[in-house]
Amino acid sequence: MTQNQALFEYLLRLGDSDMVLGQRLCELVGNAPALEEEMAIGNVALDLIGQARSWLTLAAEVASAAEIEGAGRSADDLAFTRDERAYRNLLLVEQANGNFADTMARQYLFDAWHFHLLSALSHSADERIAAIAAKGLKEVTYHLRRSSAWIKRLGDGTDESHAKMQEALDEIWTYSGEMFIGDEVDTLLSEAGIGADLAALHNLWKADVQAVFAEATLTCPSMDEYMQRGSKKGLHTEQLGFLLAEMQFLPRAYPGASW
Amino acid sequence: MIQSYDSANKNQPLIATDRAGQLLEQPAIDRIWALLDEVPDPEVPVVSVVDLGIVRDLSWEGEQLVVTLTPTYSGCPATEFIEDAIRDALHGAGIGNLRLQQRLAPAWTTDWITEAGREKLRQYGIAPPVGSASKRTLLGEEPDVACPQCGSHDTVQVSEFGSTACKALYRCNSCLEPFDYFKCI
Numbered sequence: 001m002t003q004n005q006a007l008f009e010y011l012l013r014l015g016d017s018d019m020v021l022g023q024r025l026c027e028l029v030g031n032a033p034a035l036e037e038e039m040a041i042g043n044v045a046l047d048l049i050g051q052a053r054s055w056l057t058l059a060a061e062v063a064s065a066a067e068i069e070g071a072g073r074s075a076d077d078l079a080f081t082r083d084e085r086a087y088r089n090l091l092l093v094e095q096a097n098g099n100f101a102d103t104m105a106r107q108y109l110f111d112a113w114h115f116h117l118l119s120a121l122s123h124s125a126d127e128r129i130a131a132i133a134a135k136g137l138k139e140v141t142y143h144l145r146r147s148s149a150w151i152k153r154l155g156d157g158t159d160e161s162h163a164k165m166q167e168a169l170d171e172i173w174t175y176s177g178e179m180f181i182g183d184e185v186d187t188l189l190s191e192a193g194i195g196a197d198l199a200a201l202h203n204l205w206k207a208d209v210q211a212v213f214a215e216a217t218l219t220c221p222s223m224d225e226y227m228q229r230g231s232k233k234g235l236h237t238e239q240l241g242f243l244l245a246e247m248q249f250l251p252r253a254y255p256g257a258s259w
Numbered sequence: 260m261i262q263s264y265d266s267a268n269k270n271q272p273l274i275a276t277d278r279a280g281q282l283l284e285q286p287a288i289d290r291i292w293a294l295l296d297e298v299p300d301p302e303v304p305v306v307s308v309v310d311l312g313i314v315r316d317l318s319w320e321g322e323q324l325v326v327t328l329t330p331t332y333s334g335c336p337a338t339e340f341i342e343d344a345i346r347d348a349l350h351g352a353g354i355g356n357l358r359l360q361q362r363l364a365p366a367w368t369t370d371w372i373t374e375a376g377r378e379k380l381r382q383y384g385i386a387p388p389v390g391s392a393s394k395r396t397l398l399g400e401e402p403d404v405a406c407p408q409c410g411s412h413d414t415v416q417v418s419e420f421g422s423t424a425c426k427a428l429y430r431c432n433s434c435l436e437p438f439d440y441f442k443c444i
Contacts (some may be wrong), residue, residue, distance in 0.1 A: 036417060036418035036420075036428060037418075039418060039420050039421065039422065039428075040418055040419055040420035042420075043420040043423070043424045044420070045334075046332075046334035046335075046336070046424055047332060047333055047334045047424060048334070049334050050332060050333030050334025050335065051333045051334070053333070053334075054333055054363075127364065130364065131363035131364035131366070132333075132363060134364060134365070134366045135333055135363055135364075135366035135367070136333055138366060138368075138444040139332060139333060139424070139444070141444075142419060142420075142442065142444075145419065146419040146420070149419075
């Protein structure tokens with residue numbers, strides 16, 4: 001694998017996770033439990049889709065410059081014409097919204113990872129990656145602040161909110177480990193100073209979630225539990241296909257459609 | 260000769276062109292800054308794209324004007340709209356040969372909003388960002404936000420996110436009015 005192939009793959013992973021979570025959150029617009037939360041969810045989705053656009057635009061540039069797989073495709077082509085097996089988003093972000101505790105559990109586990117990932121990538125040896133990460137980090141800081149506040153509020157709230165928050169956390173936990181399981185791409189780019197070091201990232205994430213769960217009076221599930229994996233090879237849960245079907249319908253049915 | 264006028268000073272031609280739209284003389288960069296300071300932000304029309312610090316640099320490369328822009332939020336839906344508005348304003352002033360380029364680093368920060376911009380925000384009913392953007396502001400304690408209506412500091416955050424990504428929703432406990440707060444990033 002050449003460095004450009006690894007870079008293309010790495011950028012797809014970053015872009016796809018943002019894209020899929022952004023799309024999931026959009027399902028709550030018109031549907032959230034409170035107006036303020038609806039605005040917050042919509043704004044977080046917008047930030048994520050904007051970041052996805054930056055990553056996928058760069059992925060398209062890298063592919064075209066190096067004439068590797070995907071050459072000649074635009075960011076829109078990458079988002080709207082790849083099938084499920086070509087998507088590289090984390091399994092965590094494709095999971096359904098469920099109830100509000102499920103939505104916030106998924107969001108918090110992702111935000112804590114995203115915050116430390118972008119912090120690391122803002123020092124990437126590739127200045128294009130560093131620029132996108134530094135910009136996104138400012139937005140993600142607010143995402144993390146909000147989602148961690150909700151974990152504490154629901155966990156340390158009423159008996160019912162506590163029970164629902166704990167249940168949501170236990171349910172989604174099996175999808176959290178994948179964020180720290182590396183492969184050839186991660187190793188190659190981490191050694192080149194371009195990508196993040198996953199072991200260091202895991203330690204920062206663990207410290208964060210344990211502190212927040214303690215304050216929220218929630219029990220942190222075991223870090224040694226069996227963790228689902230597969231997204232780095234394009235093996236997804238049954239949730240992703242439905243999401244992509246909805247997201248990609250228009251450009252697939254009417255190729256080249258514009259406003 | 261077709262002349263375009265500075266709306267602030269209608270007797271002074273801003274940029275002179277002949278009938279084919281060719282520039283007779285290259286306008287000075289500070290005149291172009293003044294022109295762009297008239298282009299409103301589409302979401303907060305009281306402040307200009309210059310007040311917000313979106314326009315980072317203007318320069319002539321030979322016959323071509325190069326405009327460097329730094330977008331605010333990654334997903335800001337106004338980014339393309341702002342680019343079009345800037346292009347329109349410059350075309351209207353007779354500058355046809357121009358290139359817009361995006362600069363991502365350093366990332367846009369609310370620290371770049373001008374003093375004049377902050378005052379205009381306040382008069383419009385939006386509390387301007389408090390302090391400067393640092394990790395402490397972001398993760399630390401709540402900022403001390405003054406109500407843009409009555410000036411009281413007895414205010415409370417209703418939602419971390421407001422009507423646009425750049426704002427949070429607050430309420431004043433003194434005059435009971437809700438208001439937007441322009442977040443520090």
